[in-house]
Amino acid sequence: MFRFKLHRSQTGWIAAAMVLALSLPAYGAGKTGNSSGLTKFTVAMVSSIDTEPYFYALSQGYYKKVGLDVTLTQSDSGPALVTGVLNGTYDAASAAAFPILIAIGKGLPLKFYPGVALVAPNHGNSGLVVKPDSPIKGFADVAGKTIATNALTSLTTLALKIGIKQAGADPNSVKIVALPFKSSVQAVAQGQADAAVVISPFETIAENNGLNVIADPIGEMMPKGAPYNIIFTTTKNSAAKKKEFAAFHKATAKAVTALAANEKLQRELAHSKFDLAPEVAKTVPLPDWSTNQIDLKAFQKYADYVAEFGYTDKSVDVSKVVVNP
Known part of the structure; x- marks a missing residue:
């Protein structure tokens, strides 16, 4: 076993x-x-x-x-x-x-x-997590915000930047905070980050704790x-x-x-x-x-x-x- x-x-x-x-x-x-x-x-x-x-x-x-x-x-x-x-x-x-x-x-x-x-898409590749009352509704809204994810050099970060660029915003305007995925979700819940990009199962855990998942950066942006x-x-x-x-x-x-x-x-x-x-x-x-x-x-x-x-x-x-x- x-x-x-x-x-x-x-x-x-x-x-x-x-x-x-x-x-x-x-x-x-x-x-x-x-x-x-x-x-x-x-x-x-x-x-x-x-x-x-x-x-x-x-x-x-x-x-x-x-x-x-x-x-x-x-x-x-x-x-x-x-x-x-x-x-x-x-x-x-x-x-x-x-x-x-x-x-x-x-x-x-x-x-x-x-x-x-x-x-x-929709297979748990990743999730863009925000609070229910967040003004962030899509990739364009992420510009200039503080985003938590697991590393500065990671697929979650790359996919997020692609999404921001394709939405017509500046991907370099985002402040990335490197935290473990579990801590990234907690940072959003506690107001320490505007949003987080996490992978499965953390997007499900976030939703179960009252947060919203508004996009799948990896599933939507990577080929x-x-x-x-x-x-x-x-x-x-x-x-x-x-x-x-x-x-x-x-x-x-x-x-x-x-x-x-x-x-x-x-x-x-x-x-x-x-x-x-x-x-x-x-x-x-x-x-x-x-x-x-x-x-x-x-x-x-x-x-x-x-x-x-x-x-x-x-x-x-x-x-x-x-x-x-």
């Missing part, structure tokens, strides 16, 4: 990751083979509702059926994920695409594989169909473990299909395995699950936004760093 504390994260940690990762030598990831004849394969992630398929596949024995002895390792930080992949502690890791695009833009040798969730989360590994590991990655994707896709057809099971897992309160698990928006290859057109537009708003010097050519099984 698996049980993990929920910590769905859009991280702003790339500078720390560069310092840590570049100081480490690159080793081949993971030992292969064991007495059962299965190939060992270790994947790290920050456990969250949008990683349900990996844990479900493990619990149902799907990975063993394709010849893999999979270990899912919980991590609480982005630097640990990147460093662990680069030094061979992990074969791969699951993360939001945003910080890995930045890492690749800065020269780290990483490759993308499809994750299990896509960017899509529809682009990956919300991805699997990433080193360029070297991608070439050396083609069969393992293909098998991992196949088994995970089976779990995605099973979960997508059973909303009740998804909500049960959200409560029993990821520690969501029952009232939150019953109403939290569920991810837009996908077994498809990464949509290169949508993902390229995503990468272009990352460059446009200054997170990378130039846009990453995703066709050169995506591996679609």
